[in-house]
């Protein structure tokens with residue numbers, strides 16, 4: 198074997214210690230007392246999990262707080278502030294800031310990422326070019342796929358669709374959207390599905406980001422996903438309107454998503470930061486309740502979204518922290534539900550992105566993280582740090598376990 202992780206605990210079984218043999222970048226065998234030779238790392242009974250999966254993050258506009266003035270905090274203000282900052286983005290600048298964010302993700306055990314990427318006539322393809330270089334340069338640690346989208350509208354912003362198509366030709370793999378900023382939201386959704394069909398690409402749109410659930414664009418997205426056979430390949434993010442929906446409306450939407458195979462990503466930090474600002478007291482959380490959707494059979498993920506920008510002026514890129522944050526916001530405490538928070542940043546997130554070769558079984562890619570705990574429940578409830586990560590069997594980071602220094 199190229200590498201053997203000894204004395205590991207797997208996510209489904211905290212009681213049994215196993216060894217994981219890795220060869221040619223893949224998991225070759227998992228067994229108790231594995232008879233194998235090779236470089237060995239004793240993980241001392243700690244949790245080994247498939248790497249974390251960031252389904253929705255914005256590398257191109259991360260780390261721009263120092264050049265933004267209005268930090269008033271609502272959605273319109275954040276979009277306007279980033280729109281102003283984008284004018285001076287260069288590929289080199291995007292690369293330098295994106296690199297800082299990608300390296301934080303690697304240090305948190307993230308091995309797969311879908312990054313949202315803005316194009317429009319102001320920024321052109323400069324953001325795309327900076328991130329495309331990051332994709333290449335960090336392939337040794339993380340698989341990054343680009344989802345190109347029109348943050349400031351598509352039909353109202355001539356030239357944007359041509360740029361989206363050009364980005365798809367040059368390596369973007371997913372088509373995104375933000376219909377709530379468009380003069381014709383359904384028209385934008387039509388165009389997003391058309392581009393996705395042209396390039397046989399998955400879809401991942403920002404959707405239904407407000408506190409008014411009286412109309413939901415998700416109905417139209419589900420309708421098109423069914424019409425064009427895109428179930429399992431369409432995801433939507435935010436959908437904060439469902440945090441404000443009456444139980445009947447919520448149930449109808451959940452069944453619609455489940456039936457059409459449309460997955461949903463909750464972005465707890467951003468939604469918590471942006472929503473509820475119009476209320477003088479008892480401010481709402483504005484975070485859609487993922488666990489209730491899981492109960493209807495909808496697949497969900499949790500993700501970071503924005504890092505150190507006007508949409509979210511925080512960010513350590515820890516998906517364990519995001520899972521814990523979600524548990525806090527949504528009153529999640531039962532062990533099974535806490536574990537679902539972990540699944541939504543690992544296995545469920547991988548399923549949303551249709552990642553091949555993901556999982557803890559022989560034959561799967563050796564994309565792994567070792568946490569300083571023995572179970573997913575402990576990871577989320579105690580915010581366990583990541584001590585090692587591996588990409589295709591090669592170690593990509595190490596964080597020494599904390600020690601207490603007692604008096605002699």
Ligand SMILES: [Zn+2]
Nearest residue numbers: 253313403502
């Ligand atoms: Zn986003």
